[in-house]
Amino acid sequence: MLPALLNFVRKDLLVFRSDRGAAITAIVMPVLLAVFLGSLFGSAGGSGEMKPVPVIVADEDQSEISKRALEEMATENHLKVTMASAAEAKEAVNNGKSAFAVVVPKGFGEQVVAGMSSGGERPKLQEYIDPAQQTAAMAGQGFVTKAFATATLDKAFGRETKAGDDLLPFKAETHQAAAKQTGDGEASRAHVFAGMGVQGVLFMAINLAMNVMRERRTGVWRRVRTAPPSLEIQLLGRLVSGTVVGSLSLTCVILAGLLTGLRIHGSLVGLVSIVLCSAAMSSAIGLAIASLGKTEEQSRGLSVLFVLTMTMLSGAWFPSFLMPEWVQKATLVVPARWAVDGLDGAIWRDIGLSGVMVASGVTLVFGAVFFAFSIWRFRTLERAA
Amino acid sequence: MLIAKGLVRRYGQLVAVDHLDIEVAPGTCFGLLGPNGAGKTSTIGALVGLVRPDEGKVTLDGQEVSPSDHRVRARIGYVPQEIAIYEELDAKQNLRFFAGLYGISGPDADNRIAEALELAGLLNNADKPVRTFSGGMKRRLNLVAALLHKPHVLVMDEPTVGVDPQSRNAIFEAVERLVELGMTCVYTSHYMEEVERLCDRIAIMDHGKIVAQGTKSELEKLLPPERSMRLTFANEDLASVAASSLGRAGLKASREGNVVTTEFTDLGAALAAVGQACAASPPLEMHSQAPSLEEVFLHLTGKSLRD
Structure with missing residues (x-):
């Protein structure tokens, strides 16, 4: 089982390496966006002191x-x-x-x-x-x-x-309650890197979906399905390779942040955990999109709309606490929201390792649900073929 | 022995494969002919274990071929109609992946990949990305990717679509070599001449059913016995005289301009009669065609194979 799985993973990574478009979507774009937007937010208060x-x-x-x-x-x-x-x-x-x-x-x-x-x-x-x-x-x-x-x-x-x-009969002592010794500017910048990182892996998921759909269109999928490895192994291979690429994408975004002055205030274990879980969840979303789509052209448009909506609701563009309370509650069912919150927690927000692990766990559960849905859906398609 | 017995595959109200029976003897090549929509792809799907039939079953040497039995499926090689390889990877990387699907790795994989590349004539292009290949090179790679695990049965679904004559010939030679080595092949095509050249037995499919199967000569016997011969004369007068003489000799003849067409059942007798009737003014040209599979197909299905 393991050699078969590794065979799929190796092939997907080789395909990714030779596909410049995929590398640009998964790594270059999120890094550039995060650095650019981070620099805008950073200039608003990068010193950590509140501006008069x-x-x-x-x-x-x-x-x-x-x-x-x-x-x-x-x-x-x-x-x-x-x-x-x-x-x-x-x-x-x-x-x-x-x-x-x-x-x-x-x-x-x-x-x-x-x-x-x-x-x-x-x-x-x-x-x-x-x-x-x-x-x-x-x-x-x-x-x-x-x-x-x-x-x-x-x-x-x-x-x-x-x-x-x-x-006055009392004194007020001001604390930046949620952040770990960061100024407004650093927190905003950190959030930008978390948000753009999650947006990047979601776009990576679209690429993954398009690759699967192309395989179905070109007959490669059908050919592979005649070979001994089961559908579950085939999809798991995709999930693992997608997780590797997604983790690479998020790591590059975070490294770009570190190179431009971002500091990691949370636990490294938590950070690794939420990075892996976010990448796995995005890959599972990609598989679900691939299992639902009919043509690449139609699916690409719909999945971009889906990803942008999910990214917005997840608080990747602006923190979720700025949204109305009912929206904040409603977005708890948005998978990417947990990924963004988990990354925020691991980088700057003081929710502790346990808070990050909870976010990682929920993200992983969402991933498992999407993965199970993909298996069921591909099985259904196979029976109808 | 690959046997499909009583295969039925339905898609809602449509019966794509309708109680289909075929037997493919070991070491032979079996041709499956049929127009688009005849049910060939669904049949192929069942033969390679990709599709579970609604009724009937496929067996290979007594073992049932089904989507859930990976061991028996590993004895089958499948060449899809599409060029089902990764354009982004090079030829060697593609073959290594397809070998890995069957658990072949390490030096064994290296040897088999080298053999496959040689068979496909791609040894000098092994490290080049497939997207830089010509259509024929891709088709050859598409074929050998199905051979790495040394299957007992090779199922090819129109493996020569869109290739140049040179590559087509290379594919023919490869298939002939495989059959000589004892491999069992199932071959579908739109090209009658391919099936005629490669296949020992041929089945003609239409509307999900096998309308006829047998060797080429067995199928040709399904045609009506009457054949025709066209005789071209120097002018209409000579053609008119010849037509009358042939009629007197007991042959059915008709004239159009300087061309006389006559029908016969026995070619030897017909040639003798023509020689006698036209002794004074022999025709400039005589043309008679042997029965072909194309005619058999047209006769049985009422349509051309490429319809």
């Missing part, structure tokens, strides 16, 4: 409170404050040049003091938010609100403090 949020402030009030708030903002490392007129502030947000702007209206400070002593109408800060930069805008809004709260409390309690946090 640009905020435009128009102080029409010039009161003690507004000046104190501006002083407070100036001490905040995460803010980059630019002063402007109210019209300029609004225009900057409308043009997308700034995510957040705040206008302190004239009389704001007086109304705050009056409100605190007599309980009159509360004054309003005019805030402008760019919906296209919601995350930065909300961060800016938070820092600005904190600065005005500190200034108001100083005024109310007659205290001058350099650190507004000292007035």
